[in-house]
Amino acid sequence: LVLTKASTVTTDPKEQELLRGLALSSRPAIETIYKDNYTMVQSFILNNSGSTDDAKDVFQEAMVVLYEKVKSGSFELNCLIKTYIYSVCRRLWLKRLHQLQRITPEIQNTEEVMAVEEELEMHEQRNNDFLLMEKAMQNLGEPCKSLLEAYYLDKKSMVEIARSFGYTNADNAKNQKYKCLMRLKKLFFDQYKNNSV
């Protein structure tokens, strides 16, 4: 594995701004990072027995890794965004190739590479949590799923929810929400605890 020790902390104000924008889910920031790095990742994947769809998947996963990193308040990349994304993509792709049992004796590196093992371990953990919640939501069924999504994810008020879901008043909706929540929590924590043990 090629490693270059953290040599440059991203002090570049432009990059710092992009990362801050990303943490706030700002559209222009995401777009800029996307535009600046996608082609590089695409040619890397294509040159290492992948397709354009593979490139898209891998790149977007790397974007999620970066997003969740800055979301957790860490803006110190210790390298350029480009290097970070490339390294993460490289690692993700190697892993996928390994899973597919496709033998690629030599990965062609076109960019600087940094160590991202720790990052990806954390990412793995977050992935598990995400999948747990996704599965719990799936098993919950309708209308509970939509109801909870409207309240917790879309941050809608009980009055709004009562109107759009056809409950007579906000209290009714609140009761319904409570029942759904209890079921979801049970579904989630049953697996969560199993997983943690």
Added chain:
Amino acid sequence: MQEVNMIDAIERYMRGEMLPEERVFFEHLRKSNPQVDQMVVEHTIFLNQMNKFGERKNFKSELLHIHNQLFEKGEIKEPSQTKVVALWRKYKRVIAVAACIAGITALGISGLIAYFSPKANVSEIALLKTEIKKVKGSLIDQAAAINNFKSSSTPPSSQGKFGGTGFLIDGNGYIATSAHVVSKADSVYVENIKGEYFKTSTIYTNDTTDVAIIKIIDSHFVYRILPYNIRKSSTELGEEIFTLGFPRSEIVYGKGYLSAHTGYNGDTTSYQIAISANPGNSGGPIFNPSGEVIGILSGKQTTAEGVVFSSKSMNIYKALEDIRRDTSLDVSIRLPASSSVKGLERVDQVRKIEDCIFIVKSY
């Protein structure tokens, strides 16, 4: 019902929506009641997970949206060349296998086509003249040969291009052979079994009937009486036949039978016969058991075993008629009237006939 309010309270507490007094009361409740505290911790964890789930979900759909938009605007694109390369890399093994299958199929099909398609007529019949080694005469050789022809009847120094067989039809030195043996020749020599060479001139060829008449023009040829005659009428199917010819420098006897009244593709000027014939047999006489010439051996079908063709003896009569009609030729040929070998043992017939058979060499 109490728990509903509790959850509501926890959520408001976490969102910081509580009034200061309520907050103080709630925090006091948490400290004094471990059960409440446990609930708060658990719900905090859960809501945290829920939040992250929501954020990632939104972010992912945002990414897909951005990807499609950038793609439409052409700010990111799939490099077409690299795509081909990538496809090639991904599928090269498949392509190799496919190419092999395609190759085998193509070979198979062309094989089948070759097998089933009708053959070209000409190539199916091998004319039985021998194509003697590669002389393809150098100029010097030819010049020397020409000089030899002029001065004497000694054999040419080089070997002939083609070889066949011929037989006397008139004791004065008229020889019948196959047209294809002599038609392309500049000069034709004949040699008898004693090794005597005679120069000849071609007086008649007919490619349709494959009959040629040549005449020995050397003065040292001596008139002789022929022991056989030429049959004018046709011959019965299944009749036993024999031939004498020169597929090699030695005279060779062959025996067979008449298989059909017509030749290749229904050719009425020839017979189909079953006899062992090789290059060099062309032009040889086909005898019936009475010692009558019934045909001139002309060729064999290459695509079938043992199918040989012979020009009918009537074609010799036709040739003589043509020659007679041609006023530019002052030639009179008298065919032998009867066979003197009729009823003899085959060995004796052959012994009497064989010195009327000649190797025909074309140059």
